[in-house]
Amino acid sequence: MVHALRSRRVITPHGELDATVVIEDGIITAVHPNAHLESHIANLPTEDLGNLALLPGLVDAHTHINEPGRTEWEGFATATRAAAAGGFTTVVDMPLNCLPETTTVAALELKREAARNQCMVDYALWGGCVDGNQLHLEPLARAGVAGFKAFLIYPGCDGFTSIDRANLEHALPHIAATGLPLLVHAELEPSIAASIAHLNTTGADWFKYSTYLAARPDAAELQAIELLIALCRQYRFRLHIVHLSTMQALPMLAAARADGLPITVETCPHYLHCAAEDIPDRGVLYKCAPPIRSAANRDALWSALKDGLIDLIATDHSPCPPDMKRLTATQPGEEPGRFDEAWGGIASLSVAFSVVWTEAHTRGFTLSHIAQWLSLAPAKLAGIDTQVGSIEPGKHANLVAFDPDASFTVTPEVLYYRHKLSPYMNETLQGLVRSTWLRGERVFQRTDNSDVFAITPQGREYALPYPLDTH
Numbered sequence: 001m002v003h004a005l006r007s008r009r010v011i012t013p014h015g016e017l018d019a020t021v022v023i024e025d026g027i028i029t030a031v032h033p034n035a036h037l038e039s040h041i042a043n044l045p046t047e048d049l050g051n052l053a054l055l056p057g058l059v060d061a062h063t064h065i066n067e068p069g070r071t072e073w074e075g076f077a078t079a080t081r082a083a084a085a086g087g088f089t090t091v092v093d094m095p096l097n098c099l100p101e102t103t104t105v106a107a108l109e110l111k112r113e114a115a116r117n118q119c120m121v122d123y124a125l126w127g128g129c130v131d132g133n134q135l136h137l138e139p140l141a142r143a144g145v146a147g148f149k150a151f152l153i154y155p156g157c158d159g160f161t162s163i164d165r166a167n168l169e170h171a172l173p174h175i176a177a178t179g180l181p182l183l184v185h186a187e188l189e190p191s192i193a194a195s196i197a198h199l200n201t202t203g204a205d206w207f208k209y210s211t212y213l214a215a216r217p218d219a220a221e222l223q224a225i226e227l228l229i230a231l232c233r234q235y236r237f238r239l240h241i242v243h244l245s246t247m248q249a250l251p252m253l254a255a256a257r258a259d260g261l262p263i264t265v266e267t268c269p270h271y272l273h274c275a276a277e278d279i280p281d282r283g284v285l286y287k288c289a290p291p292i293r294s295a296a297n298r299d300a301l302w303s304a305l306k307d308g309l310i311d312l313i314a315t316d317h318s319p320c321p322p323d324m325k326r327l328t329a330t331q332p333g334e335e336p337g338r339f340d341e342a343w344g345g346i347a348s349l350s351v352a353f354s355v356v357w358t359e360a361h362t363r364g365f366t367l368s369h370i371a372q373w374l375s376l377a378p379a380k381l382a383g384i385d386t387q388v389g390s391i392e393p394g395k396h397a398n399l400v401a402f403d404p405d406a407s408f409t410v411t412p413e414v415l416y417y418r419h420k421l422s423p424y425m426n427e428t429l430q431g432l433v434r435s436t437w438l439r440g441e442r443v444f445q446r447t448d449n450s451d452v453f454a455i456t457p458q459g460r461e462y463a464l465p466y467p468l469d470t471h
């Protein structure tokens with residue numbers, strides 16, 4: 001079937017166009033300027049979006065779906081509905097928090113089984129690089145993972161193991177052979193342990209955000225990134241730093257990139273929108289790791305995005321059940337709101353676009369920047385940019401209609417993920433997702449009275465069997 005979407009603001013890699021996007025069997029076949037439309041285009045069944053901007057469907061390179069095994073935290077059905085409502089047409093799922101963790105091909109197949117027929121949007125899967133699974137890495141690559149994730153520090157719940165330098169060095173030749181990226185949670189334990197010991201001997205108040213911030217110092221990130229840059233120099237694998245929080249690492253990363261090392265960097269909506277100074281005592285909904293730092297740090301992250309040193313924005317959507325956030329007492333006598341006991345993780349898939357836009361538009365950035373940071377760059381990281389990530393002929397008609405001038409207040413009703421927890425609750429955000437299309441089919445529509453999803457979930461996996469170097 002051939003149909004078309006028309007908008008005065010189509011966001012393409014070549015700029016913003018007043019154009020008609022022609023879609024045939026789920027693929028974009030043409031982007032025609034509206035100023036001179038030939039009759040065979042003008043006569044197609046067309047939905048005119050008027051002044052709504054039309055962007056490429058967003059790609060989230062960092063989503064924790066937790067199924068199978070911890071579906072009570074989140075699951076494919078709920079996470080991908082939240083994604084569709086948030087303008088995301090592809091999510092790339094992390095290999096931890098689920099059980100079994102995705103560190104073998106057998107576990108990957110269990111995850112595929114769990115995801116099947118449940119997903120409102122498309123997905124790809126990261127594999128895990130853990131202590132001792134180096135011989136599973138190339139089989140995982142052949143089986144179609146988009147890359148690998150490793151933790152240099154305890155990941156917060158059991159199942160997935162962190163990896164030390166010696167064991168990482170066993171894995172890196174195998175990672176390099178796949179040509180796939182290694183995504184790393186870059187914090188080292190010793191400076192965190194030392195900070196916590198110091199805080200506890202000085203009677204720190206764990207209901208205060210400043211205590212949590214002091215417990216996860218910039219140094220923990222800096223030391224980890226320094227180690228990773230050295231390993232990247234030695235083993236020449238594609239290194240991706242997930243959720244960069246500290247601005248202090250930016251000069252080191254810039255120097256490594258100037259040396260030609262294959263390093264990419266992501267940050268998250270919460271680091272770009274929130275600031276430590278504004279987080280209230282007991283504000284455990286803001287707890288994540290690495291932590292949200294100062295307002296000055298936030299400004300520096302925006303500058304790094306502007307300069308291209310930070311490549312992309314990913315949600316790190318990481319939900320948990322309410323009792324794990326310690327918002328209320330979980331046993332008699334317990335006081336809620338302790339930062340050392342609450343789960344670290346922020347769920348944001350359905351509002352992340354607006355959180356970023358709220359901040360971006362006041363700082364002079366455009367929807368073209370958004371398309372780069374939230375669609376094309378993450379698609380490149382996951383190796384799916386020949387199929388998604390921009391509005392261009394030949395790519396999937398994954399699209400999102402966005403009203404950049406509308407505002408809305410965050411309520412539980414707009415969240416759609418399993419547990420309606422959010423640090424943004426009751427906040428008024430700028431920019432509203434109106435519709436999301438997956439391969440030409442509308443999967444989400446927001447009208448003034450209600451939100452409507454596609455009846456049948458059509459999401460499927462991007463599995464990329466990689467031609468590995470023979471050795």
Ligand SMILES: [Zn+2]
Binds near residue numbers: 062094
């Ligand atoms: Zn994460």
